[in-house]
Amino acid sequence: MILIVGAGLAGLSTAYHLSETPYRLYEREMEVGGLCRSYRKDGFTFDYTGHLLHFRQPQIKALVERLLAGKLQKHTRKSFIYSHRTYTEYPFQVNTHGLPPEVVRDCLMGFIATLTTPAAAVPSNDRSFKQWIVDNLGEGMARHFMLPFNEKLWQVPLDELTSDWVSWLVPKPELKDVISGALGIKDKAFGYNPSFQYPATDGIRVLPESFLPGITGLHQGWELMEVETKRRRAVFKHQASGDTRTEHYESLVSTIPVPELMRRCPDMPTHLKEGAEGLRWVSVYNLNMAVGREQVSDKHWLYFPEPEYPFYRIGFPMNFSPALGRSGCSSMYVEMSHRPSEQHSHEELLSRARSGMERAGILRSEDEIVVADVKDLRYAYVYFDRHRARALPTMLTELERRGIYSIGRYGAWEHTSMEDAIGQGKQLAERLQARGAEAVSA
Numbered sequence: 001m002i003l004i005v006g007a008g009l010a011g012l013s014t015a016y017h018l019s020e021t022p023y024r025l026y027e028r029e030m031e032v033g034g035l036c037r038s039y040r041k042d043g044f045t046f047d048y049t050g051h052l053l054h055f056r057q058p059q060i061k062a063l064v065e066r067l068l069a070g071k072l073q074k075h076t077r078k079s080f081i082y083s084h085r086t087y088t089e090y091p092f093q094v095n096t097h098g099l100p101p102e103v104v105r106d107c108l109m110g111f112i113a114t115l116t117t118p119a120a121a122v123p124s125n126d127r128s129f130k131q132w133i134v135d136n137l138g139e140g141m142a143r144h145f146m147l148p149f150n151e152k153l154w155q156v157p158l159d160e161l162t163s164d165w166v167s168w169l170v171p172k173p174e175l176k177d178v179i180s181g182a183l184g185i186k187d188k189a190f191g192y193n194p195s196f197q198y199p200a201t202d203g204i205r206v207l208p209e210s211f212l213p214g215i216t217g218l219h220q221g222w223e224l225m226e227v228e229t230k231r232r233r234a235v236f237k238h239q240a241s242g243d244t245r246t247e248h249y250e251s252l253v254s255t256i257p258v259p260e261l262m263r264r265c266p267d268m269p270t271h272l273k274e275g276a277e278g279l280r281w282v283s284v285y286n287l288n289m290a291v292g293r294e295q296v297s298d299k300h301w302l303y304f305p306e307p308e309y310p311f312y313r314i315g316f317p318m319n320f321s322p323a324l325g326r327s328g329c330s331s332m333y334v335e336m337s338h339r340p341s342e343q344h345s346h347e348e349l350l351s352r353a354r355s356g357m358e359r360a361g362i363l364r365s366e367d368e369i370v371v372a373d374v375k376d377l378r379y380a381y382v383y384f385d386r387h388r389a390r391a392l393p394t395m396l397t398e399l400e401r402r403g404i405y406s407i408g409r410y411g412a413w414e415h416t417s418m419e420d421a422i423g424q425g426k427q428l429a430e431r432l433q434a435r436g437a438e439a440v441s442a
């Protein structure tokens with residue numbers, strides 16, 4: 001029997017693709033979706049920060065479009081950076097036109113200097129993220145956007161992070177495109193997400209829910225408490241009743257954060273458990289708000305590199321799905337990173353967010369806030385650092401040797417998207433099924 005822990009997209013997709021193979025899917029919450037959920041409050045629907053669909057894998061795109069047939073809308077990205085009291089289009093590297101001329105000059109001169117050291121641009125876990133930014137994009141772009149933005153997002157000096165994850169998220173542009181962007185010539189779409197899809201109504205929750213008709217054996221409200229890896233036994237506790245249940249398995253697919261999994265496995269070697277405790281990450285406060293004024297912005301989302309603004313990103317859900325709120329109003333998600341050990345009061349966060357948005361000219365002093373709600377996303381962005389590079393592969397290999405497959409964004413401890421979580425679940429289900437078929441025919 002296959003046990004799956006966590007009914008986020010990775011766990012749901014594993015179950016969905018196992019089809020005929022017996023499995024049980026356990027989820028701690030009373031609803032499925034994990035990070036990819038939405039909730040309603042006072043006439044507004046909010047995600048756990050905006051979750052927009054970008055596809056790079058044709059198979060997963062086709063699957064999602066089939067599951068959500070007739071429910072998705074396609075949008076051309078309207079995302080901007082707000083700095084020097086100016087909006088410039090994302091990505092910064094190819095859109096400096098409109099910034100003060102000295103800033104544009106710094107960006108161009110710095111980028112041109114990188115062209116004589118092309119070897120330095122190769123991402124790796126020996127080169128720090130900070131060094132990669134400077135080597136790849138130049139001193140000017142580093143100083144005016146990449147360093148302040150990323151320091152705010154990651155809440156850690158960037159020379160503590162490695163650069164082995166950056167290549168698809170931060171593409172290096174060509175000189176012609178950097179120059180065109182400085183002169184305001186627009187003849188090309190850039191970045192990994194020039195367009196995106198999103199459900200027309202009800203928020204991103206419709207995506208995880210679309211897997212449910214293809215799934216049996218879902219147990220909600222049950223938290224994984226302990227795994228005896230040698231005897232292949234897992235103990236679950238019901239969140240409401242406190243009842244416990246023990247399951248025996250041949251394979252266990254875990255999509256919960258890998259440090260949480262290792263903490264629940266008392267018989268794993270001590271050095272691997274210590275390695276898991278050393279993995280680091282940043283948490284995000286997700287402030288979901290709405291004001292009683294239409295179209296406070298005409299953009300989809302905005303990035304804020306400057307330290308005077310406490311948030312790194314703000315999105316406007318009603319600009320990609322008007323059905324998500326009350327007419328005559330605007331809703332927004334505001335993202336503020338924090339170290340997992342630091343806590344702030346919700347009142348303080350909301351007040352800092354409001355005054356920041358007034359300083360940026362998004363809100364006016366007379367705007368009435370009609371909804372305000374704060375969610376703390378404990379695991380948001382994992383750190384790629386030297387410790388991760390050393391400790392993670394042996395941890396995952398040893399788990400797998402014991403029949404435990406740790407997948408998904410926090411199971412594999414990586415920066416991956418909804419599409420990747422679905423893809424990993426599919427791939428693993430196919431692998432486990434093929435192995436089951438081999439065992440039967442042997």
Ligand SMILES: Cc1cc2nc3c(=O)[nH]c(=O)nc-3n(C[C@H](O)[C@H](O)[C@H](O)COP(=O)(O)OP(=O)(O)OC[C@H]3O[C@@H](n4cnc5c(N)ncnc54)[C@H](O)[C@@H]3O)c2cc1C
Nearest residue numbers: 006008009010028034035051052223224408409416417418
């Ligand atoms: C701020 C932010 C913005 C994002 N925006 C986008 C975006 O725009 N587009 C995009 O494609 N991706 C985005 N992502 C990434 C996306 O959310 C993830 O890739 C995807 O949702 C991960 O799914 P998962 O199943 O791997 O993990 P999760 O969604 O974390 O699922 C894990 C599940 O395990 C359950 N669980 C945890 N512990 C236990 C336990 N002990 N017992 C039982 N169950 C347990 C949890 O309740 C949860 O349901 C964003 C992520 C963040 C943090």
